[in-house]
Amino acid sequence: MVLTLLLISTAGGGLATLLQTPMYKAEVQLFFSPNFPTKDIRQLDTGGNYILQRVRSYSEIADSPEVATTVIERLGLPYSSEELLSRVSVTGKASTAILNIEVLDPEPGRARDIANAIGAEMPGFIGRLEQPTGIDSPPVKVSVVRPATASSAPESPQPVVNIGLAVAGGLIVGTVTAVTAYARERTVRDADHAAEVADLTLVGVVEAAPGATRLLAPDERSARAEALRQTRATLRVQAVGERLTSVTVIGSAGDDGGALTAGNLAVAFARAGETVVLIDGNLRNPEIHELFAVPNETGLANVLRGEASVNDVTVQWRAEFPLYLLPAGRDESGPTERLFQPDKIADLMQSFRLGQVFVIVNGPPLLSDAEATFLVTATDATVVVARVGTTRTDQLPTTVDALRRMRANLLGLIAVGGTR
Template sequence: MRLIAASRPAAGPGSPGPATRARDGVRAAVDRSRLTVRRWVELTPRQQVRALRRYRWTALVLVLLGGAGGGLAAAAQAPVYRAEARLLCSPNFPTNDVRQLDTGGNYILQRVRSYTEVADSAEVAAAVTARLGLPWSPPELPNRVSVTSRASTAVLTVVVEDGDPERARDIANAVADEIPGYIARIERPTGVDRSPVKVTVVRPAVAPESPDSPRPLTDVGLGLVGGLVVATATALGRYARDPAVRDSRHAAEVADLVLLADTGPVSPVPLSPERMADRADELRQVRTNVRLQAAGGPLTSLAVVAPTAGATAAVTAAHLAVAFAQAGDPVVLVDVDPGRRWAHELFGVGDDAGPATGLVDGSPVRDALVRWRPELPLHVLPAGPAPLGPDRLATLVAELRAEETLVVVVGPPLLSDADTLLLVGATDATVVAARVGSTDADSLATAVQVLRRVPANLLGLVTVGRPG
């Protein structure tokens, strides 16, 4: 314990105290929440659908849990039966005068709402409790009884909820029987032996055949709906918190670059003529877009870079190389990323020799080139076992493009290897590659800012989808 205490740095005069650290932590949490909300609001309908698809299994589990929760809640509830009795309030005086009847009717309509407030009084409750021998005290009975009325009607509805259907019926009928006498007593004017209001039971209560609650199907349905709402919010929230670029349009906005192509879902597996044939239209489009962006300037060498590690740059470079080779242009793809050596895997070629081989032993670099397919003018120069010094990259590129060959070079990730900037400087133009759902948006923006300071001849952005 002494060693731990001794190794802990002492708090100096300028060190933040616990209150300051707590305040900074709260501020950071608030900032993250605001960022998440802003990203959530910015989601397009297409991105929302993509969020649900990405987290579909999580969403499915939450929906099923909601349905199961609704079912368990229904099973845990004791059945409650609902019995109703209805009463009609009418004028209680002998007359054939329509005006008097109309006046009496208006008087009753004004009084009916008051009856709903007093009909479950202690007097009525005591009479019903004594009459039925209920196991509750009179003050407890109003908790199970409610008297309601519809607007502009003279009908009172007595509603009773109880766990026993017969008892619910009996209580409703007993309350309905007691209400007319109670209202007659409180409405009878002093010195008059008859109340101006007559209350009649028009529909006695009957024992309900099924409980009013729980309703398993309804509860399960509500649980499923609630689970769907939670699942949707969870999926959108996770998608909004994801720092990666959401789609090709989002990536282009973050990078502030022209979108050259969106290659869709691809996997870093060995390429084949069949795979490339399926993407013929896509490759033709990216080739056309690159040529349009490079119009007016030389295009004998092309660097493909990605902000962070992965196969994104290598896959993009391979597609570009194949696209130009399919148009009949001689192409050499050079892999100068010895850390991963992607060209070896993508094109299924040997990796015994690399860019540094010829520059070390004096043999021509073209001796190390491997032709990928006889029908395409595409050669591959894998990374090889020996790394290529950054000072020799320009010499290599110059030697390869001397014979009117387009050189496509893929190097290490830009933000983790500064030598990639030398690669950019040794080529005519640069294409930035990003993987949708994987490349960090901030890293992409930072990488483009670095390239603009070089400066690099940025042609645009190519996005790669998630592996299909």
């Protein structure tokens, strides 16, 4: 009886699978960033905050009959606009300037072509809607971060899943679920996995351990201190033959551990005898002042507004230890991206080069803060931070792709909270 029911349920699941039309998924990913043709952010009415607020509207444009009609005419598709839109799904990542456009179609090549065609049409549609009168170019730049490719396997039906559910055997279903969950894991599993997903050299691994959420002491001797010392040495080796007087430490999201990593790297460089200035470039969510227990009444924001000099707001962390801190400072004058004018950031970095100090910048999360662009392009190199078990496998490569489009000098990746 049990065997008979098992065979019937298995056959039923298999038959249901065979009767379904295979559908293939293709996905194109778009990244929205400020477009500053004059390099003067004050000439734009909006910046990073504006883009984040508009991403939902852009998703409605991508899913509109107008875009669908244009794509149908462009590709000669046998669909009406309603039929095409029923196959299109547009999603925006929370607090990021990213849109994912997914297309389902019985033909994998056609699914790819539709997704890429929508991505290709978006800059024109958004440009016509957003371009102010009298300005040569729109304030928003649309980039295809990840073009769609033809899938070799259908998104649906999924025979193994269907038959496994039909069998309804606890052990079998549990095994299938575990394997599927592992295969579809959305966060990086370990340091090597993070480096593989990012396609970057692994320059450092800071393992999870008691006290791993605090700063290194200047004279600390621990496995974590040794790991950061090795990371510093690796970064110097990676930059052999290049000018390396400043580096931006940046992650995809705010919970990747970028601030703590930047702070501990600064301590490691200072322990090696280098004079270091640590800048908190995350004006929206500053953390450096809390990590080092220093005031944040004045800082980088005041320097960029011309209210104070660097010497006025930079503080030494501890006496006879060559680490100086430039906190973010308080900014209540409006959107923070208005402060990040390229010339001002470049002049600030040049002043530190002339002072023969090594600068580490704690950058804001790249996918949610547009001003990260200015910090990355103003420093000599960039290091990406990924936290094991937290950093998402879809956001990490998007971050790296965006940095490469900026022509950032990527030294590698530091994995936080994991092992190799």
